[in-house]
Amino acid sequence: MNASTYPQTAHGTLVSKALPAAQQAGGIDVAATSCTDSVDSIRPGDVFVVCDSSADTHAVAKEAVRRGASAIVTERFVPVFGVPQYVVDDARAAYSELCHAILGNPSRELNAVAIAGTHGKTSIAMLLDSILNIAKKSVATATNQFTRIEGQRGRFVLPTTAPAIADFVDEALAEGCRHAVVELSEETLHTKAAHAAQFDVVCLANLHADRNSGRSPHASRQNMISALDQLTPQGMAVLNADDAESMRVLAEYDGPVLTFGLHHPAEITGSVLEQHANEQTFLLTIGDESAAVRTKIIGETHVANCLAAAAIAKVYGVSLADIARGIERVTVVPGVMHRFDAGLGVPVFVDRGATPIARGAALTAARGVARGRVIAVVGQQCSVTQALADHAVTTGGFADDKVITDAVAKVLAALEVTQTEHLRTITEKLTGIALAIMAAKDGDVVLVSGLDSSTPRQRHASTSVCESQLIQALMYELAAEQKKAA
Structure with missing residues (x-):
């Protein structure tokens, strides 16, 4: 350090x-x-x-x-x-x-928020960052996707090591921020990298066991629950009423708690009113106040993340009107039901969630807006995909078999990627998307599920390949081909 x-x-x-x-x-x-x-x-x-x-x-x-x-x-x-x-x-x-x-224990000088759980952390942090900015509350936010200070992109520091977390909260304080939001992965909690940080709000988005951690489900959950140990004496725990494991924690926890949920009684609740391929509207209720909130990101999982962010914001006295405006201002969370369209008539959603629960939630959201089939693009078949998708395109082996459409070849030709493994992964992913789109008919929805061909540092490096731009470029090329064939 x-x-x-x-x-x-x-x-x-x-x-x-x-x-x-x-x-x-x-x-x-x-x-x-x-x-x-x-x-x-x-x-x-x-x-x-x-x-x-x-x-x-x-x-x-x-x-x-x-x-x-x-x-x-x-x-x-x-x-x-x-x-x-x-x-x-x-x-x-x-x-x-x-x-x-x-560094003088900078977290003690800030209103610090920790967000933990198996999935949804980055979305909640991004939503909360937007809400606090709308409410004119100075905030710095660090996730495994981005770092922002006062709404502007900051020096990217992956919040997974002790010096990185200490440096981030100290930088937030030095820049005059009064709030700091930190995403804590299960691995970060396991290694106690944030052990010395103090938080006045800890949100547990959910407590599904992380199968990729290499630890037992019980050990994985205990790591995430340990975030509550870092609450200040008057700190607030924010828990998901729809998550059974979180409610088991609630039964044994004796500190201040605020709950959120769609399907079970909670202080912060929501219900989906309308859902379309390009947006959804849900009713957000806090106490005896309610507001209809429109968001460009579809699916109940996103609504749950909105409720979590609303609950945290409420701890800091943010009004329902500012909460709603902050949520609506977030039109894209990279890799979270990210919608692409180029006049092809086929909605394409990209969701990086790779766990069975995350993949199931994404497929369910796609099913909710599909008038026809749900076509999934995946690295390999799994039971969730087989149960919830009508058709699946598996990407493994495309690059080796040279199954590359003209549209994919044009996009790849513009790339300057020298790392062979990275290029192979991009090629497979774009080929799978292209084949799924070409197989789609009116009313079908394409979901690219659990595939991510870049690392956080690649995403934020100045020379990195912007995956969303590649997918959009591919769709423009496919649209051009479609127009020529018409």
Whole structure:
């Protein structure tokens, strides 16, 4: 962690003050102004925290001292001399505490919001960011898709490491923001990267087990629930009344809670009034106030995310009118039922949700607006797709088999992609979309489900391939071909 990045002069702290429960051995107390958990990135004066439990602690600590570390933080004493050691129960938690303490614990100066859960986090954060901006409340928001400060794109920092989270909230404070919204993935919570941050609102969007985490369903849920431990004493938990696991948490939780839901009793409720291929309208009810809200993003899952954002906004006293305006201003959430059209007469939706629940929700939303078939474009068939789609196009092997339409070839010709694997994935995806569109008839809907050919950093790099632009370009090419054939 380069703790002097934001602000330009770090506050600094005595290690003993940042880690009061640590047992100090050898040397005098160290004043820390920077720290790291990577031995390869140590600069002279850094405090080195041994977070990798699989590493040879003695060897990495010895190398850290050789590279100029001013102190070692570890879970067990090691025979390394010349610098003080601080022995702690949990090195990863200590690393987070040290990162925040060096910067003066900036989260304590902000109205900080954490959003956790299996899916929907980015959508809720994006909606909340819009609502708070409409309400004239200065806000900085960090997700795995974007970073915004006062509504403007900021320095992109993936909020998954202790220094990244500490730097983000410190930057928000330095820029004059009073609110900070942070998306916390299950992995981030597991590694305790946000352990030292304090939140006055924690929203659990849902608690479905993350099958991709490599942990048991119980362990996965417990990681997400642990976000509640970081609430301030008067902090508010925001829970999904439609999620059975969240309601089990509610039964055992004794702090302030605000609930939201479409199908079960809750403080913040909603119901879909109309749904079309290009928009839907739902009734948002908060207490004895109601408002009809129109959104360009379809599906009940998006309505649930709107309710979650509304609940958080209500904690901060935002009016129903501003909540509705903030929701309506969000016309696209990249990868969340993102609609494309180019006069082809076939609505094409792209939803990156890859879990069975997320895929099922996307297919159900597509079914709600289809007058004909639902055609799914997927990487491989699964039981959810077989049950809910009328036809599926699987993309695996297209590039190898050279199944590339003229429209796809024209789009690819304009690309400057040198990474072979990335190009292959893009080719497969565009080919699958093209074949699905060409097979579609009037009234059909095409859903591209669970496919994502870019990483967060690729999406935000200046030289990255903008996937949405590729899909739109493909549809323009297909429309041109259709026009020529007519």
